Amino acid sequence: MSNQRARQLLDQINTLAPSNPFKIMNVCGGHERTINLAGLRSLLPGHIELIPGPGCPVCICPEETIAMAIAIALNEPVVVVTFGDMLHVPINTARGEPRSLEQARAAGANIHPIASPLEARTIALRHPTQQVVFFMAGFETTSAPTAALIAEGIPDNLLLLLAARRTWPAVAQLLNRDQAGFDALIAPGHVSAVMGSDEWRFVAERHQRPVAVAGFDAASLLAAICSVTQQAINGEATLVNSYPAVVTPSGNRHAQHLIDQTFTTVDSRWRGIGTIPASGYALKKKYRLHDAHIHFSKYSAQSHHKDEMPPGCDCAKVILGKEPPDHCPLYGTACTPSNPVGPCMVSDEGACRIWWSSGLHKQRRAKQA
Amino acid sequence: MQITEIDGDLASCHSGGITRTVNLFIFERGVLKPGDYVLVHVGYAIQKIDPEAAQLAWETEREMQGAIRGDPNA
Numbered sequence: 162m163s164n165q166r167a168r169q170l171l172d173q174i175n176t177l178a179p180s181n182p183f184k185i186m187n188v189c190g191g192h193e194r195t196i197n198l199a200g201l202r203s204l205l206p207g208h209i210e211l212i213p214g215p216g217c218p219v220c221i222c223p224e225e226t227i228a229m230a231i232a233i234a235l236n237e238p239v240v241v242v243t244f245g246d247m248l249h250v251p252i253n254t255a256r257g258e259p260r261s262l263e264q265a266r267a268a269g270a271n272i273h274p275i276a277s278p279l280e281a282r283t284i285a286l287r288h289p290t291q292q293v294v295f296f297m298a299g300f301e302t303t304s305a306p307t308a309a310l311i312a313e314g315i316p317d318n319l320l321l322l323l324a325a326r327r328t329w330p331a332v333a334q335l336l337n338r339d340q341a342g343f344d345a346l347i348a349p350g351h352v353s354a355v356m357g358s359d360e361w362r363f364v365a366e367r368h369q370r371p372v373a374v375a376g377f378d379a380a381s382l383l384a385a386i387c388s389v390t391q392q393a394i395n396g397e398a399t400l401v402n403s404y405p406a407v408v409t410p411s412g413n414r415h416a417q418h419l420i421d422q423t424f425t426t427v428d429s430r431w432r433g434i435g436t437i438p439a440s441g442y443a444l445k446k447k448y449r450l451h452d453a454h455i456h457f458s459k460y461s462a463q464s465h466h467k468d469e470m471p472p473g474c475d476c477a478k479v480i481l482g483k484e485p486p487d488h489c490p491l492y493g494t495a496c497t498p499s500n501p502v503g504p505c506m507v508s509d510e511g512a513c514r515i516w517w518s519s520g521l522h523k524q525r526r527a528k529q530a
Numbered sequence: 531m532q533i534t535e536i537d538g539d540l541a542s543c544h545s546g547g548i549t550r551t552v553n554l555f556i557f558e559r560g561v562l563k564p565g566d567y568v569l570v571h572v573g574y575a576i577q578k579i580d581p582e583a584a585q586l587a588w589e590t591e592r593e594m595q596g597a598i599r600g601d602p603n604a
């Protein structure tokens with residue numbers, strides 16, 4: 162049924178002809194993965210361009226926070242736990258110093274990959290005399306479970322090093338620039354499941370750009386692409402929910418309540434982008450004893466990282482949607498999943514990693530001319 | 531995943547032959563019931579979904595895994 166619906170939508174999209182090249186940005190690694198695995202770019206008409214944007218929380222995690230996690234792990238008698246792909250994210254360091262948590266682990270630091278915040282609690286309960294630091298990078302979909310972990314009863318010896326980010330302020334930041342670089346937005350399905358589709362209404366109402374929430378099958382994505390393209394042709398800009406089986410206008414209100422009770426909204430840095438107002442979560446003061454940013458603040462003060470990407474790496478342009486992954490001079494040459502240079506080649510949510518994993522192993526150098 | 535059993539804030543859920551314990555703390559008690567389908571992320575149910583969407587999600591996942599493995603029948 163999904164395939165039949167997808168074919169119908171493709172036929173419909175192919176009858177649409179925007180007057181100008183039409184750029185549609187997505188901000189979700191899951192969407193980018195479906196686009197690649199289903200081969201949607203090759204199936205769509207040439208005037209419709211799909212652009213991956215800032216949809217990978219590990220990729221935009223500030224260098225300074227990764228450096229802090231490395232310093233804590235190397236210098237304190239703690240266990241650092243973090244989601245697996247964060248272990249391999251490289252940062253700029255002085256020669257000879259660990260460039261990633263993986264290298265810090267090789268140097269003797271006690272660092273464990275986890276797949277759920279619940280594992281952080283389990284490890285903390287199993288080692289009650291040792292401090293456990295949960296280094297968490299994630300968007301709202303992971304922020305809500307992390308808030309639940311805390312609200313449910315956090316062990317005394319569990320601290321959080323938060324790099325939690327909110328998705329919509331990053332999109333707002335792009336739209337507030339002179340050249341946003343995209344004409345329509347596909348809003349993230351799982352973030353919207355938690356926060357509600359209404360969160361994306363500003364894209365249409367304040368910035369006059371069509372926006373559609375999409376799910377993760379090809380038909381849902383094509384429905385969203387069809388919707389925003391048709392809107393543009395009609396001169397309209399509205400919010401459409403193409404994932405109604407999962408996403409409601411208001412989302413999961415209890416999840417939002419937990420977030421509000423646990424976190425405060427703060428201006429936050431995004432690697433490759435800079436500081437974005439109200440784009441991150443920090444622990445509320447009542448949880449300050451669990452805040453690794455406060456407890457280990459001496460390592461924050463030592464950090465001189467500027468959140469730059471490694472030399473020669475175009476991850477910043479990729480994250481901002483200014484350049485496709487394969488236009489980076491390092492893509493597939495110096496930078497591969499087995500030897501990543503930039504964060505976008507590390508994470509499963511990173512555009513470079515997704516493009517590589519879907520079989521695009523060569524640069525389209527001709528398009529750079 | 532489909533909830534088969536609930537014990538406090540924990541549920542036994544299954545999907546595609548896999549059974550997992552899922553944390554329900556992100557929902558108020560009583561909102562979810564055995565038989566409901568939920569979207570699971572990092573061990574927590576984050577949203578209730580309708581059965582058709584759950585089936586579609588499972589088919590999509592199977593197709594993607596097949597595509598990653600290079601299975602032409604996926």
